[in-house]
Amino acid sequence: MRVVIADDAVLLREGLIRLVEENGHTVVAAVGDGPSLVAAIIEHRPDVSIVDVRMPPSHTDEGLRAAVEARKKVPGSPVLVLSQYVEVDYADDLLADRAGAMGYLLKDRVSEVAEFLDALHRVAGGGTVLDPEVVGQLLVRRRRDDPLRNLTPREREVLGLMAEGGSNTAIARKMVVTEGAVEKHVRNIFTKLDLPPDEEQHRRVLAVLTYLQS
Template sequence: MRIVIAEDAVLLRAGLVRLLTDAGHDVVAETDTAEGLVKAVEEHRPDFALVDVRLPPSFSDEGIRAAVLIRSAHPDVAVLVLSQYVEERYASELIASRREGLGYLLKDRVADVEQFLESVQTVGSGGTVLDPEVLTQILVRSRRREDLELLTPREREVLGLMAQGLSNASIAANLYLTESAVEKHIGAIFAKLGVTSETGNRRVLAVLKYLGYSDHSR
């Protein structure tokens, strides 16, 4: 994939470039500002943008705001956001919008190189990868916390792993269950949350419905 990186930490940015290049990707531009990111996407029309939430000048939410803009202006560009914390407002806006080719991971996930590269590939292929901590914080702060009562603790565990893009086999391995047991849990989740559409990523639709978001909620 042709990738643009926006990260202000020089060493981390260099490390990301090296990881992605070694994995066979083409890093066509790298920048340390949100403005530079938007310009790089306009100029290079990459397949993928890797974006830090905090970028100059205020180091608050410039990066994720730029990610929201890119998602709107360039829907063909996959976006993976990296952050040291969950920026709730814009994370919710990203998740509530078009879900294909979207990822939000905390930076410590980069330490697991194999998992990180798998996440890049999943998002670049049109999938969705959401960090469990992102989901947890939004769930805790959601005004629809009563929805937590819809699912059993085990179903919530399964749902969290589904949001990471794990297959039924991987979920089974993580939770020490059989694949048939996982399938039953997923069926129960879909039924309780009323996810019946056969279009799109039903697993992520279930997560979004659980969070109380829709394409039109802001």
Template structure:
């Protein structure tokens, strides 16, 4: 993929550039301020922008505000936000419009190279990669349980494992059921929660948000 990086830490920026290059991606620009990020995106129209939340001059929210601008003005550019903390209000703004092609990871996850590169690929291909802590914080803003009472006990178990970030294969192993059964349960969950028939990644995130905002998710 063609990537632009915005990170004010010289060491982390260089590390990300080396990591992405070694993984076969083309790093078009590596900058340390939000204005430079916006200029680089406008100039290169990359596949993916990796953005630090806090950058100069105030080190508050310049990066995430720039990410929101990119999402609005360059809809074809995927955005992966990296943050030391969950910027709850701006994370909600990022997700409010659409979750496709969006990632929000805490920097602790970047230390796990495989997890980070997997998120880069997932977001770059139009998917969603949200840190579980980000999801949990967002759900403190809006706690809902609509439709969860329609789920069977098995469907609730499947949804709980999805909320833990488990893959379908991992869920099948944990519950000792076939992969086909997991897919059927997930399809039923989407239907019962009245989630729109969009890409599965999007509906998966919405289902997790619904679950974590309920009494079930707080147990």
């Protein structure tokens, strides 16, 4: 494999170079900042890039932001992120294009060289490798951001039938409840989705759009 390595810590970068090359691969570029990573990926089109999250100038999330930018310029470019912490926003952005070929591992949890190399191969092959802690935090984020999180199961069912085009009468018939019960569920849905009466927009349509987007 042809590999790009991005890490501003010289000792770690040199260690990764040695590890990669001793296992039969070629490091085509080794850089220490985000812009250089983007440029290296555009120039070399590597089989996979190993990217540290924290790089100059702020040593916060430049590596992740650079990886996201690089994948926009070179769609699907395989990236394996190594980090000491989970940066949920940019992990989400890396996953958002659904192109695969990405990994996010926490440094402290990579306990074996063979495990790391296996992850590298899987990402280069188009797979997705995520540390369990990353998965956990992404799930928490999704639950927190879900606009339907406050709906009861019954209200979700009503909203789903609304999305299928059902009127209150049709929904009541399908759920074997009274039309009044459905009307109550619909009012609750509008309240929980923060859709007050509005002469300009149809609340039922807005509720369905929210359901579809979630």
